[in-house]
Amino acid sequence: MASLDALMLARIQFGFTISFHIIFPALTIGMASYLVVLEALWLKTKQQVYRDLYLFWSKVFAVNFAMGVVSGLVMAYQFGTNWSAFSDFAGAVTGPLLAYEVLTAFFLEAGFLGVMLFGWSRVGPGLHFFATLMVAVGTLVSATWILASNSWMQTPQGYAILDGRVVPIDWLAVIFNPSFPYRLAHMTVAAYLATALVVGAAGAFHLLRGRDDAAIRTMTSMAMWMLLLVAPIQVLIGDLHGLNTLAHQPAKIAAIEGHWENRPGEGVPLTLIGWPDMEREINHFAVELPRLGSLILTHTWDGQFPGLKSYPRSDRPNATVVFWSFRIMVGLGLLMLALGFWSLWARWRGSLYRSRALLRSAVVMAPAGLIAILAGWITTEAGRQPWVVYNVMRTADAVSAHDATQLGISLALFVVVYFVLFGAGTVYVLRILAHGPAEQAAEDEPQGGPGQPHQPARPMSAAPDRLDTAPAAPTTD
């Protein structure tokens, strides 16, 4: 029992540190691409509003990027401190993929981030746009490597086991494993959605407060178009990802659906809500829609797929957790879809910038994309259990042999430090957002350089200084 407690603590600690971390890269990915679009529009139309928005969002991007780097430092070591048996067993595959992710991130930081954040007056517009583009591409390539590593743990292939350890045989097969394309598409689109919701909420916030100018309107409008366009695509990708999971990890699907067993000749119902009970192997308080489960997962009226009871108890993921985390993700996704269509209707009626109900909903939905990302990751990671590498290595065999006390101490420290520091960071970002974009800021903006406060090697120095002492002043310092 003591070892189980230590395992649980190790899992909670990893889950906590990675959950904090993923929020920042997700927004980094989305914002980098958004900045590319803004700069492209500025180059094409020469309308000042796009440049104002670019400068505003690049400040948020800078703070967010810095917090991603700091929280990522911990992740490079967690695999060894907490999962040493896994690192020894599978490090030959996951290590190089992680190393490439790190190398990509540094290549990007070394090469283009400085130009993007501080180079407006130093390089020509074409080169500056190229730097922004490369930063966006870099964030996507970084995501590609880390998702290849995670997907390999979900659907491993391209390896052999020699002397009890994984040896990569075919790197292309390792990287392009069966779940990788779906996970990459799903996560990238999720990052775009989460960013669109944050941008839209910032715009709606200012409209509600009575600030109604070109920059605010443009960012609200762009965010709502993005939501309308991308939320349906995400539904489609999610469906394809689900089918892929059914083909390769059917136990995860059974847990997500709270599906215990098939009745002969009958379609599987969709359990809308309920409380899966792992001990008694039933769902309490279940509300079911007949045959809809079959329709969603097999795209036929009476198709069947394996229930949890067809797996030994020791091989089942915790259905109570993934059933609910999945429903949180899907529920939020449907709300995003609804917000997108609502905005279209309001736009058609000419009330997009005036409908207080719509704008309030957009503000409330600000964190919805990020919460959906966390819920989705909990679903896919808890749904992989009890395996760390699916059907190859169990999580219980992957953990370092620590006792519960030291894991408890370090977990408590992580919780305190993360909430204090990243809490301060979040407050700071919210302050920048509440401040809003400065009009015609481009000409006044200090460009940084040797001996000046805004210095290229520190992404966060792109953000305004001393915002808290002069909240309403323009951002010249």
Add this chain to the structure above:
Amino acid sequence: MGIDLPLIWALIILFGVMMYVIMDGFDLGIGLLYPFMPGKAERDTMMNTVAPIWDGNETWLVLGGAGLLAAFPLAYSVILTAFYLPIIFMLLGLIFRGVAFEFRFKASDARRRWWDGAFIGGSVVATFFQGIVLGGFVGGIKVTGRAYGGGVLDWLTPFAVFTGIALLVAYALLGCTWLIMKTAGDLQARMIRLARPLSWGLLFAILAISVWTPLANSDIARRWFSAPNIFWFAPVPVLVAVAFYWLLRALRGAPHGGPFLLTLGLVFLGYSGLGISLWPYIIPPSVSIWQAAGPPQSLGFTLVGALLVIPIILGYTGFAYYVFRGKVGDGYE
């Protein structure tokens, strides 16, 4: 198989760790010197000397972790498990420090004091526990099968605590001599006065570790003191003596970059000495780099990316130091 991939990777990681020690060493040292310099203006100046470069310095720590996992997964898993608590403390210290760095400049006067405290505390904790890990590493790690075989607090030895303190002295001296190079006037004069006792402290630490290590470990003693090795390795202590004498002399005149370069030399010699003591064991005293290496497919695959990107990082780092060369003035703007 003409190429010795584990050897190449060991050299890359040794190089990365050395880059980390000498580069993050002096900016951690700034935090260690903060308690001696209570004024706001001088603290601003001190921080400004490292502001453009500090996060690039920590690049090497992330690269070291990822490189170790990619090339030597066994060493990565055993070492990080053995030093679980010190490494967590070190990481939390570095996080605290990194965030304090940015928010200090953006804070009001009342809150700046809080961030100053976070900066000092983070620097002290990160440095001390790096030293603990170093001492524990030299002292050896117990391995059972393919896993760490020791206890929770095996790292807490008198030797490791001593190396923790020794690293505090070394980083403080690096920070001190860095400031001698980068500042002028009163701040520089106070740093020159502070550098002398710190230099003696570092010399004492190097001597103590050089005596303590072979006394505690007969294999290391044999390696250093048996012929013909003793002739090959004799330049290391001789160069330490020369560098130290030169450092004290440089501090007497009107010093500029000399003391910093000589301190870097001392740190590099100490690092080489430890390398000589431990080579080729990546988990001392029993597991060599060849035993801990991953399969050649993994080492070769990752080497391509490393050889492509590391020169770019070096070039960019050099460029940043070149751009921000020269003395830093008072105040922030």
